[in-house]
Amino acid sequence: MSPANPTVFIMGLRRSGKSSIRKVVFYDMQPLDTLYIESTSTTTSVQLESFTDITFQELPGQLNMFEPTPETDRLFQEVDALIYVIDAQDEYLHALANLQGILEYVAEHRPGLQVEVFIHKVDGLSDDFRLDTRRDIEQRVNDELIDADIENQVSLSFHLTSIFDHSIYEALSLVIQKLTPELPQLENMLNLLCQHSGIDKAFLFDVRSKMYLATDSSPVDIQTYEVCSDFIDVAVDLDNLYDSSGPEAGRPMLCTSILNNGVVLYLRQMIRGLSLVYLMRRESAQKLALVEYNTDLVAEGLEKLYAAKRKSRIPAAS
Numbered sequence: 001m002s003p004a005n006p007t008v009f010i011m012g013l014r015r016s017g018k019s020s021i022r023k024v025v026f027y028d029m030q031p032l033d034t035l036y037i038e039s040t041s042t043t044t045s046v047q048l049e050s051f052t053d054i055t056f057q058e059l060p061g062q063l064n065m066f067e068p069t070p071e072t073d074r075l076f077q078e079v080d081a082l083i084y085v086i087d088a089q090d091e092y093l094h095a096l097a098n099l100q101g102i103l104e105y106v107a108e109h110r111p112g113l114q115v116e117v118f119i120h121k122v123d124g125l126s127d128d129f130r131l132d133t134r135r136d137i138e139q140r141v142n143d144e145l146i147d148a149d150i151e152n153q154v155s156l157s158f159h160l161t162s163i164f165d166h167s168i169y170e171a172l173s174l175v176i177q178k179l180t181p182e183l184p185q186l187e188n189m190l191n192l193l194c195q196h197s198g199i200d201k202a203f204l205f206d207v208r209s210k211m212y213l214a215t216d217s218s219p220v221d222i223q224t225y226e227v228c229s230d231f232i233d234v235a236v237d238l239d240n241l242y243d244s245s246g247p248e249a250g251r252p253m254l255c256t257s258i259l260n261n262g263v264v265l266y267l268r269q270m271i272r273g274l275s276l277v278y279l280m281r282r283e284s285a286q287k288l289a290l291v292e293y294n295t296d297l298v299a300e301g302l303e304k305l306y307a308a309k310r311k312s313r314i315p316a317a318s
Helices: 018-029 030-037 070-078 093-109 128-149 169-180 183-197 222-240 287-311
Strands: 009-014 043-046 054-058 081-087 113-120 157-160 197-205 213-217 254-258 262-270 272-282
Touching: 009 018, 009 093, 018 030, 018 043, 018 054, 018 169, 081 093, 081 169, 093 113, 093 128, 093 254, 113 128, 113 169, 128 157, 128 169, 157 169, 157 254, 169 213, 169 222, 183 197, 183 213, 183 272, 183 287, 197 222, 222 254, 262 287, 272 287
Parallel strands: 009 054, 009 081, 081 113, 113 157
Antiparallel strands: 043 054, 197 213, 197 272, 254 262, 262 272
8 A cells, every 4th residue: 555645766876867857857848958967966856746646856976885884764654655767878797786676665665665666768779679678677686586586676667768759648647546545446437438438548637747647447558648637737828818807717627629520538537636638539429417516526535535535644633
């Protein structure tokens, strides 16, 4: 069970891309502008305030896990997941050695900790070389874990990422989903919505970061995710055109659009910066009253789930 306010470490060697990820995802920096970012020399934090409040802490690349200190011990008692960033365009053997030291520390002090390896900057690699690089890194890491006899004490996942496409957002989405205990309930609500409304795919997005907290059980393809993510930008821009003091003030943001292939996009604002975004065929959109009624039910369920989540954080009176 994840804590009420989880903490995620972002680690990796210098120039691996940690700060670029943080700036692009959480501060809307343009990817090309990250070329001028200086290396981070101190721990830097950013808060994701959403259904689950999560703190992302970027740790400086010079942190040496081969020489644990009381400060390191304290830090790792507070972490709930760890992202390790590897520059796929660079010689990564040194990064793998550093990662191995971290994994051995985790196995001893925090067995079972969720560790996510971001094989980063893959935008500069061909599709075949991306897959080859991932296979090589996975094989080397798993072999080292077996040699150290700690393969069952570390929970590892690997992701190909880049700040120049949506892959970094999708990878981070999967990280925060693992830290959301209510994920099964959220997925069930979206499954019922799709089943009873003729919806092909539904996402529950954090609008500001473009990460999705949940989706229905149908497979996610990157093109659909990109369309929904880009639609959020369009909806927000349109919403900003209206006078915030006018008759529409205070109403949830609502936006629909029809793509060239006839697919209908629908966005409805929910709670705490969340929006429900889904795709449906034109024939399903003709029953929009039913779709909106079912969407209202999802909104009510989400509010109740979040209220229960907040209530569980309040300590019992002594």
